[in-house]
Amino acid sequence: MPGCSGNRYLLLYGSQTGQAKAIAEEICERSSQHGLFADLHCLSMTDKKFSLEKEKCVVLVTSTTGDGEPPETALKFVRRIKKKTLPDDYLAHMNYTILGLGDTNYTNFCNNAKVVDRRLHELGGQRFYPSGFADEAVGLEVVVDPWIDGLFPALQKFLGADPSISPKSDTVPAPTSDTNSCASPDSGVSESASTNGSADVSSEKEVSKTASGSGSQATVRLTGKGSSNSIEPRTAENLMNGFSSADKTETELNDAVNRNSADTNRQSGGGEDKMDGKPSLYLNGDVNKSMSENKTGRGFASSSDGVLRNAAVSVDSSEPCLRVSLPPLSEGGLTLPVVTPAYLAISYLSPDKDLGAKLASLPWQNNCKLPSAASDIAVAKIVSAQRLTTKDASKKTLLLRLNIEKCGMNYRPGDSISVICTNHEDEVNQLIARLGLELQADLPIQISIMPDTKKKRAAVPPHFPEEIFSLRHILKTCVDIREPPKKALLRVLVDFTSDAHEKRRLQELCSKEGAGDYTAFVRGENVSLLDVLCTFPTCHPPVERILEHLSRLQPRPYSACSCLEFNPGHVDIAFNVVDIPQSSSRVLPRRGLCTGWLDDVTQALQNRQGSGDAEAMEGLSDQMQSISLGDVEIPVCSRTNQNFRPPNDLSIPIIMVGPGTGVAPFIGFLQERQLRKKELVDPSTYGETWLLFGCRNREKDFLFRSAFDEFQKSGTLTHFLPAFSRDGYEGDAKYVQDSIRSRAADIFRLIDEKEAVVFVCGDAKNMAKDVNAALEEVLQSQKGLTPEDAKAYMMTMRIHRRYLEDVWT
Numbered sequence: 033m034p035g036c037s038g039n040r041y042l043l044l045y046g047s048q049t050g051q052a053k054a055i056a057e058e059i060c061e062r063s064s065q066h067g068l069f070a071d072l073h074c075l076s077m078t079d080k081k082f083s084l085e086k087e088k089c090v091v092l093v094t095s096t097t098g099d100g101e102p103p104e105t106a107l108k109f110v111r112r113i114k115k116k117t118l119p120d121d122y123l124a125h126m127n128y129t130i131l132g133l134g135d136t137n138y139t140n141f142c143n144n145a146k147v148v149d150r151r152l153h154e155l156g157g158q159r160f161y162p163s164g165f166a167d168e169a170v171g172l173e174v175v176v177d178p179w180i181d182g183l184f185p186a187l188q189k190f191l192g193a194d195p196s197i198s199p200k201s202d203t204v205p206a207p208t209s210d211t212n213s214c215a216s217p218d219s220g221v222s223e224s225a226s227t228n229g230s231a232d233v234s235s236e237k238e239v240s241k242t243a244s245g246s247g248s249q250a251t252v253r254l255t256g257k258g259s260s261n262s263i264e265p266r267t268a269e270n271l272m273n274g275f276s277s278a279d280k281t282e283t284e285l286n287d288a289v290n291r292n293s294a295d296t297n298r299q300s301g302g303g304e305d306k307m308d309g310k311p312s313l314y315l316n317g318d319v320n321k322s323m324s325e326n327k328t329g330r331g332f333a334s335s336s337d338g339v340l341r342n343a344a345v346s347v348d349s350s351e352p353c354l355r356v357s358l359p360p361l362s363e364g365g366l367t368l369p370v371v372t373p374a375y376l377a378i379s380y381l382s383p384d385k386d387l388g389a390k391l392a393s394l395p396w397q398n399n400c401k402l403p404s405a406a407s408d409i410a411v412a413k414i415v416s417a418q419r420l421t422t423k424d425a426s427k428k429t430l431l432l433r434l435n436i437e438k439c440g441m442n443y444r445p446g447d448s449i450s451v452i453c454t455n456h457e458d459e460v461n462q463l464i465a466r467l468g469l470e471l472q473a474d475l476p477i478q479i480s481i482m483p484d485t486k487k488k489r490a491a492v493p494p495h496f497p498e499e500i501f502s503l504r505h506i507l508k509t510c511v512d513i514r515e516p517p518k519k520a521l522l523r524v525l526v527d528f529t530s531d532a533h534e535k536r537r538l539q540e541l542c543s544k545e546g547a548g549d550y551t552a553f554v555r556g557e558n559v560s561l562l563d564v565l566c567t568f569p570t571c572h573p574p575v576e577r578i579l580e581h582l583s584r585l586q587p588r589p590y591s592a593c594s595c596l597e598f599n600p601g602h603v604d605i606a607f608n609v610v611d612i613p614q615s616s617s618r619v620l621p622r623r624g625l626c627t628g629w630l631d632d633v634t635q636a637l638q639n640r641q642g643s644g645d646a647e648a649m650e651g652l653s654d655q656m657q658s659i660s661l662g663d664v665e666i667p668v669c670s671r672t673n674q675n676f677r678p679p680n681d682l683s684i685p686i687i688m689v690g691p692g693t694g695v696a697p698f699i700g701f702l703q704e705r706q707l708r709k710k711e712l713v714d715p716s717t718y719g720e721t722w723l724l725f726g727c728r729n730r731e732k733d734f735l736f737r738s739a740f741d742e743f744q745k746s747g748t749l750t751h752f753l754p755a756f757s758r759d760g761y762e763g764d765a766k767y768v769q770d771s772i773r774s775r776a777a778d779i780f781r782l783i784d785e786k787e788a789v790v791f792v793c794g795d796a797k798n799m800a801k802d803v804n805a806a807l808e809e810v811l812q813s814q815k816g817l818t819p820e821d822a823k824a825y826m827m828t829m830r831i832h833r834r835y836l837e838d839v840w841t
């Protein structure tokens with residue numbers, strides 16, 4: 033309530049996917065530790081729960097979505113403060129700060145937060161603490177963590193609160209040889225630690241150093257820069273499990289792990305995996321227990337049949353990775369985030385033979401609205417699949433045609449549809465096994481709030497079922513088990529890890545001092561919770577603590593690669609099957625959750641339909657062969673789209689820039705233009721239609737090649753500029769931005785004289801920025817603008833919706 037306490041402030045969030053909300057909740061949580069009271073609300077509650085006119089101190093956390101737009105929940109708020117009728121001193125009484133979340137892969141980085149920041153200031157609001165803009169591309173935490181740390185003293189100062197009230201900081205002293213020589217302060221770990229400590233190293237000095245620190249870190253310190261090579265292999269193995277495998281052959285090691293897996297499997301009552309018709313072992317017990325018992329120094333990998341198998345994960349101890357750190361981090365003291373209070377409680381109920389049927393009838397994620405959804409979830413049928421790249425191309429690109437006649441969905445070119453996918457069954461099994469939950473996973477459960485929780489406003493996540501469900505159900509359908517664990521989760525894991533080396537490394541990864549390692553090896557390597565748990569075998573967290581920290585599983589959007597009038601009742605989508613290989617930090621190789629699944633589905637169907645079709649799909653010389661699939665069903669919904677649409681007026685020229693699968697929406701644009709062109713009374717009014725496409729190789733991944741030919745023949749596509757980043761012919765452009773430069777005069781004429789609309793779409797990391805930069809160069813060279821003026825020109829194009837981006841990573 034406004035004014036109920038001198039230490040109160042208003043905390044607002046505008047969230048699209050839940051990230052801004054989670055950060056705001058963290059700020060809220062930590063406020064009380066600083067003697068502050070945060071009145072937390074979603075921006076959508078404007079005028080219902082809060083009113084800026086009455087507020088003295090406001091903190092906002094908001095993301096940006098689409099092409100620099102506010103999240104849906106913030107639209108009303110942003111519209112209100114943008115009203116031109118508001119007086120300049122409207123918010124003169126108000127002091128504020130804003131934390132923006134964005135992604136520099138998009139040229140309109142953090143646009144929404146910047147717009148709100150500017151507008152609040154224009155209306156007389158004063159910043160009591162500098163606004164922060166966090167970049168998802170390098171890791172939000174790089175800005176978010178220090179920004180939050182600085183926020184509390186600033187709030188205390190501004191609100192006149194007692195600055196001495198602050199949480200007891202959770203610090204870890206620098207490792208010393210004393211504290212580390214016997215490894216863990218916890219029980220049950222001295223064996224592995226003493227194995228490290230008594231490693232057969234070449235000097236006493238080395239022994240003491242090896243045993244110092246938290247083992248792994250200190251060991252690396254020794255071997256990192258030109259020190260004795262002789263201990264390196266041993267050290268690397270020690271890092272895995274305190275055991276040298278140097279004297280074992282690869283086969284022996286594999287056999288050992290397999291034997292042990294089998295034992296573990298039997299002991300835990302696990303069975304054979306008959307899913308693929310072959311008996312293969314599931315590690316239904318504690319996979320990492322089996323790993324450490326074998327002392328093989330091996331990690332686990334999931335093979336294509338999804339079974340955790342032993343796999344060599346070679347760790348070069350001179351290189352930092354998820355489990356290995358180097359000085360100064362490995363030698364220094366650490367500042368840890370405060371542990372979030374536990375709040376979820378699971379009640380296990382008696383087995384219910386009807387549970388499966390009940391679960392099948394539960395609504396998807398408790399009917400909780402999906403971010404950006406523009407329709408209800410409905411079931412589409414995959415009617416055909418085409419492989420658009422040859423078998424030897426670097427990426428496998430598929431084009432699926434979906435029948436959406438019964439979905440109640442409409443779409444226009446430029447729109448995208450979301451595919452709703454569940455977590456991979458094998459990964460869920462592996463996680464269940466690793467958490468030791470095989471016996472509980474399929475019991476009916478209820479989740480409630482711990483009565484004595486210290487968490488403020490604790491609530492069961494709204495996307496969890498309200499009634500009875502199972503752990504397997506929730507791990508499969510509700511939470512993102514692949515997202516890189518957040519620091520708050522790593523901090524929780526620290527407290528459930530017994531081995532001192534592992535504990536220290538987890539502490540480093542969530543510490544202030546280890547921010548760089550976190551960004552590089554957790555986020556940068558895209559490691560999953562399972563990777564972390566496999567890397568730290570003595571970590572045994574309760575599942576409740578895990579569920580408190582996992583984000584909601586999100587659907588995957590795909591641009592419509594077709595026009596509804598051209599293909600009535602259907603939508604096409606084109607995508608690359610994502611391959612994420614194993615690495616020193618990623619214990620498990622995997623494929624994209626959604627694209628891997630869609631690939632499996634189409635493969636399975638083709639195989640069922642006969643090898644002829646499957647071969648045609650696999651060995652394409654003509655990349656446009658299509659396989660009819662019948663009627664596999666996948667859940668989808670349409671997404672909101674504000675601006676990324678071709679102009680209705682066909683006389684307006686358009687320039688489409690779409691490398692790789694970024695070309696997908698432009699197929700829909702061209703189909704629509706082709707249809708409308710035929711209706712033109714005066715065909716000469718048809719605007720120039722340019723497409724700048726890019727791929728690697730003319731023969732292997734030239735997507736939609738024959739479609740482009742057809743569009744050119746019909747005059748729909750007036751200018752087509754392909755670029756080939758590898759193996760192009762002499763004179764070919766390498767990238768789409770080179771095509772822009774090579775046709776600078778034409779591009780300038782179109783933009784400046786003909787007021788063309790430019791569309792940029794794609795998944796290339798820096799593509800959008802490079803295209804923007806190339807256009808700025810064109811403006812400088814052709815119009816004589818200064819770099820600043822060229823930037824301003826581009827900004828004006830954006831404001832007038834003549835430069836539109838749809839970029840994903």
Ligand SMILES: Cc1cc2nc3c(=O)[nH]c(=O)nc-3n(C[C@H](O)[C@H](O)[C@H](O)COP(=O)(O)OP(=O)(O)OC[C@H]3O[C@@H](n4cnc5c(N)ncnc54)[C@H](O)[C@@H]3O)c2cc1C
Binds near residue numbers: 448558613838
């Ligand atoms: C509006 C919109 C439209 C889109 N349209 C399309 C489209 O038309 N076509 C299309 O293909 N995609 C499109 N995407 C992207 C698509 O939604 C998915 O993100 C993509 O297909 C991957 O999903 P997935 O579930 O298969 O992979 P996930 O399981 O989500 O894995 C992808 C993650 O793995 C990471 N990754 C990939 N390779 C590696 C590697 N080697 N090492 C480490 N990490 C790696 C990626 O950075 C990413 O974080 C669109 C996205 C948006 C937001």
